[in-house]
Every structure is written in structure tokens, then in C-alpha cells.
Amino acid sequence: MKLLTTLLLLTCATVQAAPFPEGNEQTGKAIFDKYKCNSCHIEMLGGDGSAIFTRSNHKVHSAPELAVQIKQCGGNVGANLSAQEVQHLGAYLNRYYKLK
Numbered sequence: 001m002k003l004l005t006t007l008l009l010l011t012c013a014t015v016q017a018a019p020f021p022e023g024n025e026q027t028g029k030a031i032f033d034k035y036k037c038n039s040c041h042i043e044m045l046g047g048d049g050s051a052i053f054t055r056s057n058h059k060v061h062s063a064p065e066l067a068v069q070i071k072q073c074g075g076n077v078g079a080n081l082s083a084q085e086v087q088h089l090g091a092y093l094n095r096y097y098k099l100k
């Protein structure tokens with residue numbers, strides 16, 4: 001029983017160590033929609049555009065890479081995204097990347 005409790009605690013600790021601890025997924029989605037982030041991705045790949053994150057040769061493979069790409073793409077829409085906004089977007093987009 002004690003072992004089980006320890007295991008559960010360890011699992012919780014892992015979940016909390018998310019790559020974008022300062023980010024909020026819902027806020028990230030709102031920012032994503034506000035800047036129409038998928039507008040180009042839709043032109044490129046069709047559908048709802050989210051295939052850009054899951055395509056087999058997708059570029060992003062780590063949280064720092066994701067942050068850099070978000071910042072770059074933010075520049076595409078003339079948004080000078082703050083570090084906090086990047087965190088929110090990262091937390092949201094991690095639904096596709098599932099980075100640890």
C-alpha cells in the first residue's frame with residue numbers, strides 16, 4: 001500500500017513537470033484563435049491546419065524548439081508575443097506534440 005502511494009505521488013510529480021508550467025491551455029487557444037494562427041497552416045495543408053503539428057516531418061521536437069517556432073510564427077502575424085503568451089500557446093499546442 002505504501003508503495004502504491006509512493007507510485008501515485010511520483011506520477012503526479014511527473015504530470016506537474018509539464019514543459020510550459022506558466023502556460024494555460026485555454027488562454028493559449030484564445031490567443032491562437034485571435035491571431036488566426038492556423039490561417040497559413042490551412043493554406044499549406046488544408047483541413048483545420050493542425051496537420052502542420054502532426055505531419056510526419058514536423059519540425060518541433062522539444063519545448064524550446066516549440067517556443068522558438070511560436071515566436072517566429074507570431075512575427076508572421078505581426079504579433080510581438082510576450083514570453084507569457086508563448087507559454088500559453090506552448091501549453092495549448094502541446095496537445096499535438098505531447099512533449100514532456
Ligand code: HEC
Nearest residue numbers: 035037040041052053058059060069070073074076077089
Ligand atoms: C504567415 C503564415 C503563418 C502564420 C500566420 C502562422 N504560421 Fe506557423 N507556420 C508557418 C509555416 C510556413 C510553417 C512551417 C515552417 C517550416 O516547415 O519550416 C509553420 C509552422 C509552425 C509550427 C511548427 C510545426 C512543426 O513542423 O512542428 C508551429 C508550432 C507554428 N507554426 C505555430 C504558429 C503559431 C502559434 C502561430 C500564431 C501566432 C502561427 N504558427 C502562425 C506559417 C505561419
